[in-house]
Amino acid sequence: MRSHLQTAETFPEKAFVPDELVLPAFNPAHLLNMTDSTGMIQHALRITPNRKEGYCTDDNARALMLTVLAWKQGRYPEVLRLMSIYLSFIHYMQMEDGYFHNFLRYDKQIVYDGSSEDAYGRTLMTLGYLVEYGPSPLMIRTAEDLFLKAAAHMDKLQSLRGMANSLVGLCLFVRSHTGDQEQLSRISLLADQLIDEYNRYSDDKWCWFEEVLTYDNGILPLGLLHAYSITRQENYLHTALEAISFLESKVFHDEVLYPVGNNGWASKGGSTALFDQQPLDAMAMVLCYQQAFHVTGDTRHLHRLTQSWQWFMGANALQQPLYDDITGGCADGLQPDRVNENQGAESTIAFWISYFAVAETLNK
Structure with missing residues (x-):
């Protein structure tokens, strides 16, 4: 074998x-095939939605981001209905303390599994996109409410991908909320944590944030690039570009x-x-x-x-x-x-x- x-x-x-x-x-x-009135179903049996495995916040958050991009560029009418479904799903999955459950069974029962920092970060990233590029003031204000209710959890993140995804959403949020000093300060907090991890593991031959390249790798330098676009801190840009160059050496042939x-x-x-x-x-x-x-x-x-x-x-x-x-x-x-x-x-x-x-x- x-x-x-x-x-x-x-x-x-x-x-x-x-x-x-x-x-x-x-x-x-x-x-449209994978989406019902609740949200987007996680998995498919070839092209048939697999209802046995239910829904997750991860996918519905990214689906919401997709609809925002589609509306921004093409004004496709069908995505507005989808956008409302995915945003409603995220609202339903947000806990009282602002964090998010990740899994929902097809019978609409939440799976209490401790949730996921990756899902949290991806949701904040998406909400940032909706705040920045949403199609209507009312939908934008709903996204702002969900984002601000969740924001405090950024201060406790351990997952690097949770940090980086959150950082992208945070920077998009701050672009339209320049007077929000609390959120502005969080940009440096998250970016500096990524820099610290990069410095911890990097040497002459390994220029990365961890001792292993796993999944969603491009998201880590992406977060620093967005932080640089707001703060203009040169070390964010330098580290991001160095990490991208290293990643290229591993994934392009x-x-x-x-x-x-x-x-x-x-x-x-x-x-x-x-x-x-x-x-x-x-x-x-x-x-x-x-x-x-x-x-x-x-x-x-x-x-x-x-x-x-x-x-x-x-x-x-x-x-x-x-x-x-x-x-x-x-x-x-x-x-x-x-x-x-x-x-x-x-x-x-x-x-x-x-x-x-x-x-x-x-x-x-």
């Missing part, structure tokens, strides 16, 4: 690299994105797992390069952004597209010998968030 832990020498010698970038038309069919595989990750001094590759990681790279290009104007980041996007479209290890242009859904991952047939919420949302990030960047 072939090992999933492979070195750069085992990568395919030739990989498909497209000559030009072509964006498909927006197709919300699978988003022959100009093709190979997201770190979740079957072993990439540890300091160890090997890098090639599979399974996840759409969430490609999305994080797209968002990271979008912000890096926005902050620096360096077209190298634009080039990497388009390469990261093309991972979905077939410029990947298997030279197989994950996007299904018939359903409008995205496969759940890239396995050693095939594309995962399931088109769950996370993967489909990751595709469309990446889509709108690329479209917005290229149209500027």
